[in-house]
Amino acid sequence: MEQWLTWFSERAILALNAVAVLIIVLGAAEALIGVVIVVLRRLPPSEGRKVWIKFARWLVAGLTFQLAADLVETSISTTWQTITRVGIVALIRTFLNFFLERDLEEVRDRQRESRAAGQKVSEQKTP
Numbered sequence: 001m002e003q004w005l006t007w008f009s010e011r012a013i014l015a016l017n018a019v020a021v022l023i024i025v026l027g028a029a030e031a032l033i034g035v036v037i038v039v040l041r042r043l044p045p046s047e048g049r050k051v052w053i054k055f056a057r058w059l060v061a062g063l064t065f066q067l068a069a070d071l072v073e074t075s076i077s078t079t080w081q082t083i084t085r086v087g088i089v090a091l092i093r094t095f096l097n098f099f100l101e102r103d104l105e106e107v108r109d110r111q112r113e114s115r116a117a118g119q120k121v122s123e124q125k126t127p
Helices: 001-039 045-076 080-125
Strands: none
Touching: 001 045, 045 080
8 A cells, every 4th residue: 555655646746746847837938928028019017017927826836736746745755854855845835835926916906906096097087
C-alpha cells in the first residue's frame, strides 16, 4: 500500500508542477505580448495595468497548483528535513499568493471607485 501511495504521489506532484509551470509560462507569454502592444501602440498606463493584473491572476493560479504539489509531497516525505524544506517552500508560496491576491483586490476596489466616480460625473452632466 505504501509503495502504491508513493508511486501515485510522485506522479501527482510531477503533474501538478507541470500544470503550474504551464500556467506561469502561458501567463508570462501573454504579459510579454501585452506589454509589447502597450509600448508599440503607446497606449495609456491604464492598459499596462490591465496587462499586469491579468499576469498576476496567472501567477496566483500557478502558485496555487505549486502549493498543491507541495502538500502532496508532504504526504510521502520521510524525513523531518524534507518536511521542513517543503513546509518553508509552501509558506513562501502561500505568502506570495496572499500578497498577490491582496494587490489584485486593491486594484479591483480602485477600479470600482473610479467607475462609480465616472458614473456620478456623467449623471451630473445629464440634464
